[in-house]
Amino acid sequence: MKVLLLYPHFPKTFWSYDEFMKMADLKAFIPPLGILTVAALLPQDWEIRFRDRNVKEETAADWQWCDLIVLSAMLAQKEDFLALIQKAQQVGKQVAVGGPYPTSIPDDALDAGANYLILDEGEITVPNFLDAIARGEKQGIFRTTEKPDVSQSPTPRFDLLQRDDYLMMAVQFSRGCPFQCEFCDIINLYGRKPRTKEPAQMLLELQTLYDLGWRGSILVVDDNFIGNQRNVKRLLKELIPWMQERNYPFTFLTEASVNLAEDTELLELMAEAGFYGVFLGIETPDQDSLQVTQKFQNTRNSLQESCQAINDAGLLIYSGFIIGFDGERSGAGQRIQNFVEETNIPQPMLGVLQALPNTALWDRLKKEERLIEGSGCIEVGDQNSLMNFHPTRPLAEIAKEYVEALWEMYDPSHYLRRCFEQCLQIAPNPKLQQNLYFPPGKGLHLAIHLFWRQGFQNKAIRAQFWQQLWAIMRQKPQFVNMYLGLCAAGEHFWEYRELARERISEQLGFDPLTEYPLVVEKPILAGV
Numbered sequence: 001m002k003v004l005l006l007y008p009h010f011p012k013t014f015w016s017y018d019e020f021m022k023m024a025d026l027k028a029f030i031p032p033l034g035i036l037t038v039a040a041l042l043p044q045d046w047e048i049r050f051r052d053r054n055v056k057e058e059t060a061a062d063w064q065w066c067d068l069i070v071l072s073a074m075l076a077q078k079e080d081f082l083a084l085i086q087k088a089q090q091v092g093k094q095v096a097v098g099g100p101y102p103t104s105i106p107d108d109a110l111d112a113g114a115n116y117l118i119l120d121e122g123e124i125t126v127p128n129f130l131d132a133i134a135r136g137e138k139q140g141i142f143r144t145t146e147k148p149d150v151s152q153s154p155t156p157r158f159d160l161l162q163r164d165d166y167l168m169m170a171v172q173f174s175r176g177c178p179f180q181c182e183f184c185d186i187i188n189l190y191g192r193k194p195r196t197k198e199p200a201q202m203l204l205e206l207q208t209l210y211d212l213g214w215r216g217s218i219l220v221v222d223d224n225f226i227g228n229q230r231n232v233k234r235l236l237k238e239l240i241p242w243m244q245e246r247n248y249p250f251t252f253l254t255e256a257s258v259n260l261a262e263d264t265e266l267l268e269l270m271a272e273a274g275f276y277g278v279f280l281g282i283e284t285p286d287q288d289s290l291q292v293t294q295k296f297q298n299t300r301n302s303l304q305e306s307c308q309a310i311n312d313a314g315l316l317i318y319s320g321f322i323i324g325f326d327g328e329r330s331g332a333g334q335r336i337q338n339f340v341e342e343t344n345i346p347q348p349m350l351g352v353l354q355a356l357p358n359t360a361l362w363d364r365l366k367k368e369e370r371l372i373e374g375s376g377c378i379e380v381g382d383q384n385s386l387m388n389f390h391p392t393r394p395l396a397e398i399a400k401e402y403v404e405a406l407w408e409m410y411d412p413s414h415y416l417r418r419c420f421e422q423c424l425q426i427a428p429n430p431k432l433q434q435n436l437y438f439p440p441g442k443g444l445h446l447a448i449h450l451f452w453r454q455g456f457q458n459k460a461i462r463a464q465f466w467q468q469l470w471a472i473m474r475q476k477p478q479f480v481n482m483y484l485g486l487c488a489a490g491e492h493f494w495e496y497r498e499l500a501r502e503r504i505s506e507q508l509g510f511d512p513l514t515e516y517p518l519v520v521e522k523p524i525l526a527g528v
Contacts, residue, residue, distance in 0.1 A: 027165040303343075
């Protein structure tokens with residue numbers, strides 16, 4: 001069997017870092033770990049070609065060569081994902097699909113013409129699919145309610161990657177999260193009991209990347225790396241000597257819940273193992289909204305103090321924020337801005353709340369008859385989309401606060417100041433010679449473009465850029481790479497805020513930064 005694995009295009013999103021990638025001569029942020037794991041589950045005697053369309057598109061010869069197309073996608077990749085299914089049908093190729101998007105909304109893939117739906121977790125459903133192929137079946141849907149033992153999951157096929165085109169590599173330690181945030185689909189997809197790989201298994205994956213020549217940053221893609229704190233500590237205690245023996249060839253970034261700040265031992269172990277940053281789901285500083293959305297883990301301690309504790313442990317903070325919770329008071333956007341300025345989080349990801357399929361939020365809103373369905377519904381999965389349900393306060397007010405907050409937080413001067421202050425307040429990690437790792441050629445390419453754009457072209461910030469860079473070099477020279485990387489990412493975010501404003505204005509029918517209609521609810525909700 002000749003199989004062509006395709007990973008669809010991502011549109012421009014908060015995390016696509018488009019301008020940053022151009023400046024660094026890179027193509028994509030991270031590789032798609034799921035489809036690489038699927039590749040490792042396929043029979044060894046099958047011939048496999050992999051193309052990440054965000055890095056390099058497949059050729060006509062690839063399509064002609066293969067017997068089967070395999071696709072994996074997230075919600076944001078909907079457009080290209082469906083187009084590839086349709087193309088496969090047009091040229092007479094069988095197509096199998098999987099990943100979070102078809103698992104959540106299988107009817108979309110079926111309607112587009114997919115032959116096989118390999119849903120849920122592949123360690124169970126891929127073997128079922130292979131059995132069906134062996135029996136000569138031409139179509140099928142393969143699902144399971146069982147959660148696989150990920151300690152039996154194979155090492156992903158990292159060898160299939162064009163590794164130098166990515167900013168980071170990716171590994172996964174756990175699946176699932178113990179919390180119950182109402183808007184989150186992770187607990188629906190992977191359960192509330194975190195399942196982890198064995199430390200030796202993880203070290204084998206890292207050794208594979210090491211042997212392939214990778215030296216740089218690695219994203220641990222777990223939705224909550226510390227969901228099982230006991231097993232995380234077991235991993236870190238074995239990872240530390242492994243990293244020391246190889247002179248710290250990698251640095252790590254991951255996502256964790258805010259209660260990370262409560263565990264001093266865990267923070268120390270992460271820093272010693274080579275972690276330089278963590279993404280936190282802060283969502284909102286409004287305690288009443290956190291209660292409504294059942295994000296109780298964020299209400300136990302001061303969020304500001306939690307951020308400071310994580311910085312004190314030597315970790316850079318990224319974070320996610322959401323506007324539009326039920327019962328939310330006016331001014332939520334400004335309160336998020338104030339929190340971001342107080343904590344100096346450089347890259348706050350702000351989104352308007354959406355109800356994702358099959359979440360607790362989706363189910364509740366459906367019972368309340370507040371979901372907006374039909375041909376006029378805003379597409380789920382777009383960070384710049386308005387809400388796909390009727391909110392408890394005027395939609396125009398929410399949209400205005402969203403755009404204003406995004407606009408102000410990513411004002412170039414405000415952004416550079418936070419990058420500078422965050423680097424100053426992070427405790428140095430003596431184990432890491434550099435935090436955010438850039439290969440020499442890519443780093444030089446990035447620095448040249450950055451110095452030209454922000455150090456010379458941009459008159460509004462060039463003095464600030466040089467003053468802050470000089471201060472970092474004098475006060476914290478080990479943070480120069482991190483500071484330059486954060487500054488360079490600003491080129492993407494300044495463009496992204498323009499795009500977000502345009503998208504929201506198009507959906508509303510007016511620019512929320514300059515206009516605000518007297519009558520807002522019925523016309524806008526009807527238009528959505």
